[in-house]
């Protein structure tokens with residue numbers, strides 16, 4: 001039975017939908033009803049393929065083109081490394097996933113195309129020291145390594161089981177000589193700033209958040225109610241992770257913050273609080289990137305230049321994904 005079919009058989013969790021209905025009508029206005037239609041219709045969900053430059057599969061790109069896939073990101077982007085290849089198509093349906101085979105690298109990673117926007121916004125260059133603060137299962141770590149070869153790459157994941165999943169992802173996509181540049185740790189991301197102050201050029205904070213897409217299909221309504229009640233605590237965890245990321249950055253370094261929720265409390269509000277409480281942190285304009293990808297992605301209008309919110313839409317069913325970029329201008 002395919003994953004799409006299994007998703008089709010899943011039930012929408014009514015308490016979560018009611019909660020979202022109230023909050024997102026207030027926050028997004030008219031945009032919410034079409035977003036809701038996509039989020040509650042798994043049969044129109046799309047996926048993209050990120051090709052693995054370390055394991056080129058002959059014929060894959062032409063076979064993708066035959067099946068209606070096109071490059072998801074236009075060459076006109078301010079930052080798009082030549083080796084970074086991602087394909088998507090408008091039609092829903094899934095390309096087969098590759099099984100893990102010991103000793104053999106996978107050729108592609110299946111993902112929501114919007115999850116590559118934080119990686120592109122980070123603009124990693126060869127030789128930079130990079131920290132992926134919340135890294136499991138590792139999709140964005142793999143994507144960062146498609147862009148450039150960092151001097152040192154630290155992938156961190158607090159959760160024990162998920163950190164093993166992260167290690168397996170790295171093993172499946174990254175060849176041995178490069179693996180030596182990567183450190184995997186299982187720390188609380190909130191501590192890394194104090195452990196490694198001013199150590200990194202780039203930090204990605206792909207924060208734990210209320211995962212709108214999956215919460216809507218919670219199988220256990222009691223667990224869903226509990227999650228909704230504990231939702232407020234996520235904002236403070238996200239803020240502390242950001243504080244730690246700022247400490248870990250060298251002056252002149254930058255960070256990207258991302259979540260896969262529409263919730264303002266976990267997005268703009270967290271970034272606003274950080275900007276108002278850290279005088280050495282400045283917003284970075286990412287509107288050029290947003291403009292360049294506006295064919296493939298739909299954005300909430302009226303956001304600030306340093307942030308964007310991808311709204312899922314029919315035929316462009318990517319997101320939800322919030323992205324913000326900040327720069328550390330001086331030591332604290």
Ligand SMILES: C[S@@+](CC[C@H](N)C(=O)[O-])C[C@H]1O[C@@H](n2cnc3c(N)ncnc32)[C@H](O)[C@@H]1O
Nearest residue numbers: 134135136137138139140158159188189206208
């Ligand atoms: C949105 S997911 C990351 C997805 C990942 N970046 C990717 O692209 O595959 C957030 C992760 O943060 C982890 N996490 C939760 N609390 C954390 C903490 N205090 N420090 C570090 N990671 C944490 C969660 O276990 C979860 O795996």
